[in-house]
Amino acid sequence: MQHKILLTINGEQYENFVSSERTLLDFLRDDLGITGSKKGCDEGECGACTVLVDGIAVDSCLMLAVEADGCELLTVEGLNKSELDPLQKAFIEHGAIQCGYCTPGMLLSAKALLLEKNDPTDDEIKEAIAGNLCRCTGYLSIIDAIRSVAKGGG
Amino acid sequence: MKNFLYGRASSTRAAVDFLSNRKNAFFLAGGTNLLDHLKLGVEYAEVLLDIEDLPERELTDLEEGGLRLGALALNSEVAADARVKSNFPMLAEAILSGASPQLRNMATIGGNLLQRTRCSFFRDIHAPCNKRNPGSGCAALEGAHRNHAILGTSEDCFATHPSDMDVALAALDAVLVIRGVTGERRLPLESFYLLPGDTPWRETALAHGEMITAVELPPPFFVHSIYLKVRERASFEFALAAAAVALEVREGMILAARVALGGVGTVPWRAREAERLLVGAFATPEAFEVAAEAELAAALPHRDNFFKVELARRTLVRALSEVAEKWGGFE
Numbered sequence A: 001m002q003h004k005i006l007l008t009i010n011g012e013q014y015e016n017f018v019s020s021e022r023t024l025l026d027f028l029r030d031d032l033g034i035t036g037s038k039k040g041c042d043e044g045e046c047g048a049c050t051v052l053v054d055g056i057a058v059d060s061c062l063m064l065a066v067e068a069d070g071c072e073l074l075t076v077e078g079l080n081k082s083e084l085d086p087l088q089k090a091f092i093e094h095g096a097i098q099c100g101y102c103t104p105g106m107l108l109s110a111k112a113l114l115l116e117k118n119d120p121t122d123d124e125i126k127e128a129i130a131g132n133l134c135r136c137t138g139y140l141s142i143i144d145a146i147r148s149v150a151k152g153g154g
Numbered sequence B: 001m002k003n004f005l006y007g008r009a010s011s012t013r014a015a016v017d018f019l020s021n022r023k024n025a026f027f028l029a030g031g032t033n034l035l036d037h038l039k040l041g042v043e044y045a046e047v048l049l050d051i052e053d054l055p056e057r058e059l060t061d062l063e064e065g066g067l068r069l070g071a072l073a074l075n076s077e078v079a080a081d082a083r084v085k086s087n088f089p090m091l092a093e094a095i096l097s098g099a100s101p102q103l104r105n106m107a108t109i110g111g112n113l114l115q116r117t118r119c120s121f122f123r124d125i126h127a128p129c130n131k132r133n134p135g136s137g138c139a140a141l142e143g144a145h146r147n148h149a150i151l152g153t154s155e156d157c158f159a160t161h162p163s164d165m166d167v168a169l170a171a172l173d174a175v176l177v178i179r180g181v182t183g184e185r186r187l188p189l190e191s192f193y194l195l196p197g198d199t200p201w202r203e204t205a206l207a208h209g210e211m212i213t214a215v216e217l218p219p220p221f222f223v224h225s226i227y228l229k230v231r232e233r234a235s236f237e238f239a240l241a242a243a244a245v246a247l248e249v250r251e252g253m254i255l256a257a258r259v260a261l262g263g264v265g266t267v268p269w270r271a272r273e274a275e276r277l278l279v280g281a282f283a284t285p286e287a288f289e290v291a292a293e294a295e296l297a298a299a300l301p302h303r304d305n306f307f308k309v310e311l312a313r314r315t316l317v318r319a320l321s322e323v324a325e326k327w328g329g330f331e
């Protein structure tokens, strides 16, 4: 069954047809070629597919594309419009990226946190990225990077 | 995922009427459990009826400090609500101890109540499982069952009920409001969940097509409570053992107690035996040991989960002690 959906992704309007069972993640990656959001586990464990829907972090692998009809999405591609987002710069400066597969999701979970609180505690930072698994960095450099942006005013 | 039809429900009544007349049709709330199951092939749907636009999302005050949680309220919204945080703190603690921020932003109260076990054999369509495929056997008996239940088990199934939130709701005497084709009914959470027995595929008292529209919390009688969760890492992990405890203590004596256990039961486990022994006793470490011991006397561990008996006992004693501390410590 096909559905017409209308949504905004990174500030641009999209109008598309999707089948009922298409996940938001597959829609972004395979239908639109917006491949920044990664497919790790496809069952909500790893957070590599994290996107913001109306400003709230969700796992796009457990959401249907048709559910995003009328919504405003932010993916990692939307973070650097003219220049890198402060979070992206901080990740680079702190060496918070190794293989990079978790990075888009990490950035968006961090973004959601900073949209809500501009001076989070370390515990709040850890909790905000609890749903994003990283098997390379040991998390410390990621936490440092997020804290540095928070202190700088987000 | 296999093909299915998708539609959005415009009213609760229409949604219930629609689903009651269709096989292989499901309500879609947050989708974090259902879509996972559809991908794995654990469940099969011809129709998903999205209920997220329905109005059952509000949190409304009830008389004398009670609270009604709309079934479509998000887990994250409920945990952040000021009334929940101040009057039912153990509920906020339980929700925040579960899953991840992303999942809590998607998961609803109704969906959380109906989430199914994480037993790896239930989730593996190639394994025998009496719950998924009645009569096929239970692969967990021989296989990995470290995380399995020790209370409320049967020969056919000892899969753990995975929810944190529901354990707090069990302790809080929550009542479910259920809407069916013939009208509305109310059911205490304790009678909502069914023990596996020899019909482990029947998990709740909900009939096909019925919708949970709300959860009602009676006025809190207690001042101090806790949700204590023990797991293999500090975040984003299911409970090995958990205890939800609320006590009312006056001059050292326990006047009222509400206790439930998580991570160890085939259903959210209301610890009635522990409560019975606690009420009227003085709040002492010995009394807590006696109550916890008695509750776990019925435990039936298997080869690899004997540790859970001791873990659950200690978790309960610690939770009781921490609530007693809040009342000013032991006698």
Ligand SMILES: Cc1cc2nc3c(=O)[nH]c(=O)nc-3n(C[C@H](O)[C@H](O)[C@H](O)COP(=O)(O)OP(=O)(O)OC[C@H]3O[C@@H](n4cnc5c(N)ncnc54)[C@H](O)[C@@H]3O)c2cc1C
Binding pocket: A043, A044, A045, B026, B027, B028, B029, B030, B031, B032, B033, B034, B035, B036, B071, B072, B097, B098, B099, B100, B103, B106, B107, B108, B109, B110, B111, B112, B113, B114, B115, B162, B163, B164, B165, B210, B211, B212, B213, B236, B237, B238, B239
């Ligand atoms: C990786 C991972 C880790 C997790 N960790 C935890 C954890 O540590 N602790 C914990 O407690 N939970 C945990 N969860 C489970 C999570 O809490 C549930 O998946 C979630 O609460 C389900 O809610 P939902 O709204 O997404 O349900 P859905 O997936 O939408 O629905 C689940 C079922 O309920 C039915 N349903 C939904 N709403 C209603 C209603 N109102 N009336 C009737 N039927 C309805 C649906 O038809 C479906 O059958 C985890 C989940 C994942 C994926």
